[in-house]
Amino acid sequence: MVAERAASRTAVIVCQGRAAANGHLAPDRFADPTAMPLLRAEEQAQVHLVRHEQPPKGTTPRLAYEMIRASAEIMVPRTVAIDEAVLAAPAEQVVILGAGLDGRAWRLKMPGATFFEVDHPASQKDKQDRAESLDGDPPVFVPVDFARDVLTDALESAGHRADVPTIWVWEGVVPYLTRAEVTATVAALAARSASGSRLVVNYQSPSLLSDLIRKSMSAVFRKSGPWAGEPWRSTWSAAAMSRLLALHGFAVREDRDLLTVAATLGVVPKQQTSVKNGRVAVAER
Numbered sequence: 001m002v003a004e005r006a007a008s009r010t011a012v013i014v015c016q017g018r019a020a021a022n023g024h025l026a027p028d029r030f031a032d033p034t035a036m037p038l039l040r041a042e043e044q045a046q047v048h049l050v051r052h053e054q055p056p057k058g059t060t061p062r063l064a065y066e067m068i069r070a071s072a073e074i075m076v077p078r079t080v081a082i083d084e085a086v087l088a089a090p091a092e093q094v095v096i097l098g099a100g101l102d103g104r105a106w107r108l109k110m111p112g113a114t115f116f117e118v119d120h121p122a123s124q125k126d127k128q129d130r131a132e133s134l135d136g137d138p139p140v141f142v143p144v145d146f147a148r149d150v151l152t153d154a155l156e157s158a159g160h161r162a163d164v165p166t167i168w169v170w171e172g173v174v175p176y177l178t179r180a181e182v183t184a185t186v187a188a189l190a191a192r193s194a195s196g197s198r199l200v201v202n203y204q205s206p207s208l209l210s211d212l213i214r215k216s217m218s219a220v221f222r223k224s225g226p227w228a229g230e231p232w233r234s235t236w237s238a239a240a241m242s243r244l245l246a247l248h249g250f251a252v253r254e255d256r257d258l259l260t261v262a263a264t265l266g267v268v269p270k271q272q273t274s275v276k277n278g279r280v281a282v283a284e285r
């Protein structure tokens, strides 16, 4: 395994979004008390500006402010949709794929369940350092680069059991993988999914507008932008995702866009396009 790339910066932004939203947006349905402790002091300071609605001066600080604010509006429906799907039918094993700074292993109360976190080695090392401040049992960490490593072997070595049902959480990762990498990962999950397993996958549906905004922002901010080293590599229509999952024995039970979920929470995002193009599918095997 090679860990030459840096820890994910997009993982920090989504964590900042959860920290900004905690107790502020849909407080009766959304909470993530693990988000703020997982952030470094300077990242927390940026979140405090958003929580207090104090936009900073200067282009780069203002960009960070707007991204965290927009991230909060996406994270609330995304987190609620995924949490509900996980808690609807708890299993003995939960595997979080591309975990980043996800705090579910500490936050979700699932007595007796073993949590595994799979992530790129660079991001995982950074997470382990940050997570020292969290109370509770840490997950089993499984360093994997989806583009290079054999996920099935890594899970087997980490103690994951293929004969016991698993809940797979795959949030905010699919866009960063090529279609071939997504396909190979679904095949690997299928190979380790006992009957009764459930896959909760968040992905982006194709949108010319979102693509254009992302490409222009990356061009303008180049190295200073969080997307610099993490371009989007694949988007999927709901029909294409459903076909891929069906090919590997997963039947989609539900697939909602995040704007629809946000409406159920009373959250009205300012930037509706990115929320509408985010989707969460729940599939069973």
Ligand SMILES: C[S@@+](CC[C@H](N)C(=O)[O-])C[C@H]1O[C@@H](n2cnc3c(N)ncnc32)[C@H](O)[C@@H]1O
Binding pocket: 008, 010, 011, 014, 015, 097, 098, 099, 100, 101, 102, 118, 119, 120, 121, 123, 144, 145, 146, 147, 170, 171, 172, 173, 176, 177
């Ligand atoms: C936007 S973050 C999402 C993190 C987390 N799932 C969440 O929603 O808070 C993207 C994550 O995907 C992981 N990732 C991207 N490409 C990867 C790859 N080739 N192998 C392993 N992990 C990868 C990154 O390390 C990062 O943790």
